Amino acid sequence: MSERYTLTEAAVGTLIDTIAKSGRRVLGPKLVANRIEITDLKTFAELAQDGQAVVSAKGVVFPKVERLFKYRFEGGKTIALDDVEPNAQPTVLFGVRPCEARAFHALDVVFNWDSKDKFFNARMANTTVVGMACTKADESCFCTSIGSRPDDTQDSDILLSPRKAGGFVAEVLTEKGKVLVALAKDAFQPLAGNAELIPPATVAPAFDAKDLQQKLAAKFDSPLWAEQSLRCIGCGACAFVCPTCVCFDMQDEADTKQGQRLRSWDSCGMRIFTLHASGHNPRDKQSQRWRQRVYHKFSYYPERLGTLGCVGCGKCSRACPVDMNLKQHLAEAASKG
Amino acid sequence: MADAFEPKMTAFVCNWCTYAGADLTGTSRIKYQSNVRVIRLPCTGRIDFMMVMKAFSRGSDGVIISGCHPNDCHYTSGNYHARRRWMVFRDLMDFMGIDLRRVTFSWVSAAEGAKWAELVNEATNTVRALGPYKEIQQLTAVGID
Amino acid sequence: MEDLNNKAKQLLESGAVKVVIGYGKGTGDTRRPIFVRAAEHTGDLVFDAACTQNLATYLTKAEVRAMGKMAIVAIPSTLRSILQLAAEKQLREENVLALTVLDGSLRELATFAAIEETVATIPDAISNADQQMIDKLTAMSVSERRAFWAAELNRCVKCYACRSSCPMCYCERCTMDSNRPQWIPVASHAVGNLEYHMVRAMHLAGRCVQCGTCGAACPVGIPVHLLTIFAEGTVRQHFGQKGGASAKLDYAMTTFKPDDKETFIR
Numbered sequence A: 001m002s003e004r005y006t007l008t009e010a011a012v013g014t015l016i017d018t019i020a021k022s023g024r025r026v027l028g029p030k031l032v033a034n035r036i037e038i039t040d041l042k043t044f045a046e047l048a049q050d051g052q053a054v055v056s057a058k059g060v061v062f063p064k065v066e067r068l069f070k071y072r073f074e075g076g077k078t079i080a081l082d083d084v085e086p087n088a089q090p091t092v093l094f095g096v097r098p099c100e101a102r103a104f105h106a107l108d109v110v111f112n113w114d115s116k117d118k119f120f121n122a123r124m125a126n127t128t129v130v131g132m133a134c135t136k137a138d139e140s141c142f143c144t145s146i147g148s149r150p151d152d153t154q155d156s157d158i159l160l161s162p163r164k165a166g167g168f169v170a171e172v173l174t175e176k177g178k179v180l181v182a183l184a185k186d187a188f189q190p191l192a193g194n195a196e197l198i199p200p201a202t203v204a205p206a207f208d209a210k211d212l213q214q215k216l217a218a219k220f221d222s223p224l225w226a227e228q229s230l231r232c233i234g235c236g237a238c239a240f241v242c243p244t245c246v247c248f249d250m251q252d253e254a255d256t257k258q259g260q261r262l263r264s265w266d267s268c269g270m271r272i273f274t275l276h277a278s279g280h281n282p283r284d285k286q287s288q289r290w291r292q293r294v295y296h297k298f299s300y301y302p303e304r305l306g307t308l309g310c311v312g313c314g315k316c317s318r319a320c321p322v323d324m325n326l327k328q329h330l331a332e333a334a335s336k337g
Numbered sequence B: 001m002a003d004a005f006e007p008k009m010t011a012f013v014c015n016w017c018t019y020a021g022a023d024l025t026g027t028s029r030i031k032y033q034s035n036v037r038v039i040r041l042p043c044t045g046r047i048d049f050m051m052v053m054k055a056f057s058r059g060s061d062g063v064i065i066s067g068c069h070p071n072d073c074h075y076t077s078g079n080y081h082a083r084r085r086w087m088v089f090r091d092l093m094d095f096m097g098i099d100l101r102r103v104t105f106s107w108v109s110a111a112e113g114a115k116w117a118e119l120v121n122e123a124t125n126t127v128r129a130l131g132p133y134k135e136i137q138q139l140t141a142v143g144i145d
Numbered sequence C: 001m002e003d004l005n006n007k008a009k010q011l012l013e014s015g016a017v018k019v020v021i022g023y024g025k026g027t028g029d030t031r032r033p034i035f036v037r038a039a040e041h042t043g044d045l046v047f048d049a050a051c052t053q054n055l056a057t058y059l060t061k062a063e064v065r066a067m068g069k070m071a072i073v074a075i076p077s078t079l080r081s082i083l084q085l086a087a088e089k090q091l092r093e094e095n096v097l098a099l100t101v102l103d104g105s106l107r108e109l110a111t112f113a114a115i116e117e118t119v120a121t122i123p124d125a126i127s128n129a130d131q132q133m134i135d136k137l138t139a140m141s142v143s144e145r146r147a148f149w150a151a152e153l154n155r156c157v158k159c160y161a162c163r164s165s166c167p168m169c170y171c172e173r174c175t176m177d178s179n180r181p182q183w184i185p186v187a188s189h190a191v192g193n194l195e196y197h198m199v200r201a202m203h204l205a206g207r208c209v210q211c212g213t214c215g216a217a218c219p220v221g222i223p224v225h226l227l228t229i230f231a232e233g234t235v236r237q238h239f240g241q242k243g244g245a246s247a248k249l250d251y252a253m254t255t256f257k258p259d260d261k262e263t264f265i266r
Helices: A009-021 A098-111 A118-125 A175-183 A209-216 A224-228 A237-241 A286-305 A315-319 A326-335 B015-027 B050-057 B078-095 B113-130 B134-141 C002-013 C039-044 C055-060 C076-087 C112-121 C128-139 C142-153 C161-165 C190-204 C213-217 C224-239
Strands: A003-007 A025-032 A035-040 A065-073 A079-083 A091-096 A127-132 A158-162 A168-172 A248-254 A258-265 B009-014 B036-041 B062-067 B103-107 C019-025 C031-036 C070-074 C096-102 C105-109
Touching: A003 A009, A003 A175, A009 A025, A009 A091, A009 A175, A091 A098, A098 A118, A098 A127, A098 A286, A118 A127, A127 A175, A158 A175, A168 A175, A209 A286, A209 A326, A224 A286, A224 A326, A237 A315, A286 A326, A315 A326, B009 B015, B009 B050, B009 B113, B015 B036, B015 B062, B015 B113, B050 B062, B050 B078, B050 B134, B050 C190, B062 B078, B062 B113, B078 B103, B078 C142, B078 C190, B078 C224, B103 B113, B134 C190, C002 C019, C002 C039, C002 C070, C002 C096, C002 C105, C019 C039, C019 C055, C031 C039, C031 C055, C055 C070, C055 C076, C070 C076, C076 C096, C076 C112, C096 C112, C105 C112, C128 C224, C142 C190, C161 C213, C190 C224, C213 C224
Parallel strands: A025 A091, A091 A127, A127 A158, B009 B036, B009 B062, B062 B103, C019 C070, C070 C096
Antiparallel strands: A003 A168, A025 A035, A065 A079, A065 A258, A158 A168, A248 A258, C019 C031, C096 C105
């Protein structure tokens, strides 16, 4: 059902402008003090066309801190609960990588698994994803190992691909994408003739996720996990920059009069993640937590939810303070036996 | 007529000296501004540096910390430890952009009823002139989506 | 480097140490922590200007300690961390051996006394960039500093990479993880971030060895090391005590002098 158009760079600028004027928030990768952040995007010139944001765009649908409801103590045993409407501001994510776009599906299967998460769904419904194909990759990227490609269209509403002569081809893939086209019809010219795209980046596969999933079945007790996790310091950097990581903590912050329940990001790599009130911790060693991370994403997710819990973006590896380089670890896990 | 701004002052004081001193202020019928809420602790050595920040983020516009004079601590050395702690924390607070004019440190003994009143009045006047500490109070709503 | 590899080989072959904690080739031009236990892998050890991470945090990691006596490839800040850990009774002399390269030659430091002597000859150095940043901040007005830290801490996601990478943050029950009472909010909102970083800086005052590893670890580039370096500097300035100078505890925040001089108590 996809339609293809061309846009000049100027037209992209017009498109961004028009979207902003329509009252939608435009967020995209921008270089801020030599780091790429997903933040307010005003012009095409600001858009970082190469490289990846350090922290993923998942904060748009699953923020690092989110209020779920408020409450008031009204005397005696009376507690008044106040619903909170999710802040589902209409948003366009402009120029995110195809791997980042795919991640929304992995979030969706969890947030709509056994109960429909009102907050995620409200935000997701109001978010349109305009992806941009990658013409460059770095040594941390491994989208091709998990069944994707640098120009993957999956889960983008529109995918922009840069052309050799400048400008972009836009592939409009969904109804949400069509809505954006209708907003700025003049920016989108019909594609006549050859697209002449800049070839997508070359990302040599380091392993095959399906193969890894099968091999993991026999590796639960392997000494590999202890070896690989020796340098892991158990922080949450990988989990928090990851576009598919979805674990969260619930915190009640209250005083004697009122309070609020907050949901915030959590990481299975942290020691107290599975600490029970009894004091028992089923994952007290870093090797158990590291193994959990790999299995969760590459074994349990596909088994139970029918989708991988990883999009191969490599943000985890780039953010890791001790260079865990997940692509290397996963390739090793897939290669031995 | 609109209500003029009245600062909320929180005072962390030690039981043996300043709290007793404040009692003396009362029994001596010395008047002082009533903006202050006094929190009694056994010793200034018990005061966690974060109590100052908690007071600000919970709505205080100014904080007073007061205890026994050096050498007079009921627990011998609690105030010495407190003094060291404040020397470092004050610098850190300043480095992170907390307005030190809103924090007053003092030694007030059980006999210094008049000093307590003076201290509270001066601190309250200073903070009244500075206005509400909105910068920190508003922080509680920031960063929650 | 050859000296280092040979020394490591010798130590492992003789059984003098069970693991050599050092640097290996990482992704691209980076270096990563490695744990060499077999003599035939000592060739993996590298030591050059790219080795900047303070590896002392592994000296308190249970899985590493369980291996037995540890040798550690030490940059100057690692040596200081060893002393500070020793002072705080987190390390025994018989459990650690420092290997350091100074003026081009390899030195094996087997005792805390030897490490103290060596550390005394190495000038403390905060990088120029960091010193400039601290100077820039101290020259700002209070509200400018507030705005600076608010903007920086806004990016904080409470991943605790800073805490986890710091050799001095070894507490198994960190105050941040306590919930009876919950002193510091867990969530990474503005108050939670401000309070966390303040508390961490205070808990490191006088203990920080100014290695900058926390700031380097931060995935979103917040210069958190400036806070801990500043706090340690304050202790140095007021009390003349500094982190990582000696294996004997000299901790300003739990001691006092009756005539400590301050300028602000009425």
